[in-house]
Amino acid sequence: MKRVYVNENWCLGCRLCEYHCAFAESRQKDMARALRGVKINPAIRIEANNGISFAVSCRHCKQPLCVKACITGALHITNGIITADKARCVGCYTCILSCPFGAISQNETGVIQKCELCTASHGSPACVKGCPNNALVYEERE
Amino acid sequence: MEYVIIGNSAAAIGAVEGIRSVDKKGTITLVSNEPYHTYSRPLISYLLQEKVTEDAMKYRPDTFYTENACRLIFASAVQIDAKKKRVLLDNGQELPYGKLLTATGSSASVVPFAGLQSVKNAFTFMGLDDAKALRAALKPDCRVLIVGAGLIGLKCAEGIVKLAGSVTVVEVADRILSAVLDGEGAKKVQAHIESKGVSFMLSAKIERFEETRAFLSDGRQIEFDVLVTATGVKPNVDLLKGIARINKGILINEKSQTSATDIYAAGDCTECVDVSSGESKIMALLPNAYMQGECAGLNMAGVDTAFTQAIPMNAAGFFGLHIISAGTYCGEVYTCAEKDYKKLFYSRDKLNGYILIGNVEKAGIYTSLIRGATPLSSIDFNLVCRHPSLMAFTKTERAAKLGGEK
Numbered sequence: 008m009k010r011v012y013v014n015e016n017w018c019l020g021c022r023l024c025e026y027h028c029a030f031a032e033s034r035q036k037d038m039a040r041a042l043r044g045v046k047i048n049p050a051i052r053i054e055a056n057n058g059i060s061f062a063v064s065c066r067h068c069k070q071p072l073c074v075k076a077c078i079t080g081a082l083h084i085t086n087g088i089i090t091a092d093k094a095r096c097v098g099c100y101t102c103i104l105s106c107p108f109g110a111i112s113q114n115e116t117g118v119i120q121k122c123e124l125c126t127a128s129h130g131s132p133a134c135v136k137g138c139p140n141n142a143l144v145y146e147e148r149e
Numbered sequence: 150m151e152y153v154i155i156g157n158s159a160a161a162i163g164a165v166e167g168i169r170s171v172d173k174k175g176t177i178t179l180v181s182n183e184p185y186h187t188y189s190r191p192l193i194s195y196l197l198q199e200k201v202t203e204d205a206m207k208y209r210p211d212t213f214y215t216e217n218a219c220r221l222i223f224a225s226a227v228q229i230d231a232k233k234k235r236v237l238l239d240n241g242q243e244l245p246y247g248k249l250l251t252a253t254g255s256s257a258s259v260v261p262f263a264g265l266q267s268v269k270n271a272f273t274f275m276g277l278d279d280a281k282a283l284r285a286a287l288k289p290d291c292r293v294l295i296v297g298a299g300l301i302g303l304k305c306a307e308g309i310v311k312l313a314g315s316v317t318v319v320e321v322a323d324r325i326l327s328a329v330l331d332g333e334g335a336k337k338v339q340a341h342i343e344s345k346g347v348s349f350m351l352s353a354k355i356e357r358f359e360e361t362r363a364f365l366s367d368g369r370q371i372e373f374d375v376l377v378t379a380t381g382v383k384p385n386v387d388l389l390k391g392i393a394r395i396n397k398g399i400l401i402n403e404k405s406q407t408s409a410t411d412i413y414a415a416g417d418c419t420e421c422v423d424v425s426s427g428e429s430k431i432m433a434l435l436p437n438a439y440m441q442g443e444c445a446g447l448n449m450a451g452v453d454t455a456f457t458q459a460i461p462m463n464a465a466g467f468f469g470l471h472i473i474s475a476g477t478y479c480g481e482v483y484t485c486a487e488k489d490y491k492k493l494f495y496s497r498d499k500l501n502g503y504i505l506i507g508n509v510e511k512a513g514i515y516t517s518l519i520r521g522a523t524p525l526s527s528i529d530f531n532l533v534c535r536h537p538s539l540m541a542f543t544k545t546e547r548a549a550k551l552g553g554e555k
Contacts, residue, residue, distance in 0.1 A: 010553070012551065012552050012553055013551035013552055014552060015544070015547060015548075015551070054538050054539060054540045055540075056532070056538075056540045059540065061539075061547065061551060063539055063551065066550070066551075072436075072513075075163070075436060075439050075440050075443065076435070076436035076439065076440075078159075078189050078191050078192070078435045078436075079189050079192060079206075079208070080189065080207070080208045080209050080210075094205075095205060097192065097195050097200060097201060098466065099191070099464050099465065099466065100464045100466070100471055100473060100509055100512075101435070101436060101464040102513075103464065103473065103509055103510070103511070103512050103513060104462055104463075104464040104473045104475065104509075104512050104513055104516055105436065105513050105516060106511075106513035107513050107514060107516070107517030107520075108513070108514070108539065108550060109510070109511030109512075109513055109514045109537055109538065109539065111513075112510065117469075148553045
């Protein structure tokens with residue numbers, strides 16, 4: 008299965024992946040209009056320290072601890088993609104307790120959000136398309 | 150292969166999914182003593198708050214049993230004949246099995262207080278029927294007394310505070326959530342819950358009940374209309390008495406096998422090794438139940454699998470204040486008690502446990518350090534103390550985690 012992979016040597020720390028993620032999630036047409044004055048809360052997050060930076064988003068693990076731990080069944084696997092049914096999430100955050108990558112976060116309404124690879128909405132991950140330096144790639148690596 | 154699973158909750162569902170990931174043909178029969186589609190027990194407090202409907206409590210979609218070719222029988226298992234490999238049900242039915250899983254869960258362990266039988270409106274808070282019965286007894290002006298300030302008692306308090314006139318929680322320990330929090334953290338959470346209208350009486354021992362009155366050992370009395378006892382849970386082990394080794398819970402190994410041939414056990418009815426302390430204990434928690442069940446299912450279907458990462462862990466919110474904790478609270482302590490509350494417990498180059506209150510972001514990175522027994526000398530521990538982050542790992546480790554490289 009295709010996943011998002013990260014090469015920290017090429018990451019500029021520009022955070023364009025975060026903006027493209029937030030824009031994709033907004034489902035709007037104009038990026039500037041969609042994000043102007045908005046404090047973004049993307050599902051991909053840059054970690055940066057001492058000149059090193061890299062983006063972290065859901066790894067879509069084959070043995071996902073978040074899915075196994077989910078108390079409601081809101082998290083499930085669809086064609087290899089770990090998907091959150093927001094309507095069934097009660098915001099207990101057992102998945103945040105479980106994810107070893109820190110890749111699941113809270114959205115504005117208190118339920119969880121995570122990367123779903125944009126496949127349902129945009130065909131392929133917006134973060135990868137928006138990365139100016141190929142620090143993010145979307146490919147098969149098994 | 151004929152698989153029989155006694156139970157219909159997280160461990161049982163984990164087992165079905167484990168079996169079906171490798172064996173599409175064997176017959177699976179689930180025996181449920183509750184007349185419901187599999188549902189999430191922790192959601193009963195959300196049901197009372199009307200944050201979920203009964204239909205939305207389903208742990209798996211409506212199609213689960215048909216998609217997984219399972220037969221679901223609503224009955225109680227009354228006896229296991231391990232020699233003939235049969236399970237006897239209370240409806241007279243006998244189920245032959247090739248491999249059996251007991252995923253019988255836990256029940257409310259009610260302290261036998263003197264005079265408890267004189268209380269008319271007395272409830273426990275474990276399952277859907279309990280929640281429905283309690284809901285029906287609540288009136289806007291009624292005074293509710295909850296005995297026990299553990300997770301169940303406090304989730305109950307949160308669930309009913311808007312449906313009752315008053316809610317008082319009596320706890321014999323000197324703090325709330327004593328299994329989950331340290332003293333300081335407990336005070337912070339208690340203050341928050343009190344600000345939402347719940348009253349507490351701590352270090353308060355109930356001596357006896359008389360109809361609508363509780364008598365404490367220090368002479369105080371509490372009047373109430375509705376009583377909820379949340380004084381702990383006990384594993385349902387009776388079916389395996391004399392058949393498999395039982396301590397407090399049914400003893401299982403890392404394959405979820407009991408000491409009896411072809412009988413497995415998983416979930417709240419079992420005890421197994423807590424890797425954060427090395428002790429065998431009952432960890433009645435949904436994630437562990439699912440993973441033990443899945444591991445049991447795989448082994449029952451002939452795939453050698455070990456689940457070796459059971460630890461105590463909890464994620465719970467009370468009136469919007471979130472708590473995540475895991476592991477064992479021993480060793481040296483890293484503290485950060487500003488707006489948000491954080492404690493990390495470590496010794497001998499390992500993280501033993503942690504408590505986060507308020508900001509619970511990326512807590513799973515701490516959990517993974519406990520589960521993996523990661524040597525703290527191999528990571529930037531100072532950084533990870535301040536911020537759980539992948540940055541704290543070596544470049545090679547990061548490449549493995551994010552680049553799929555070994």
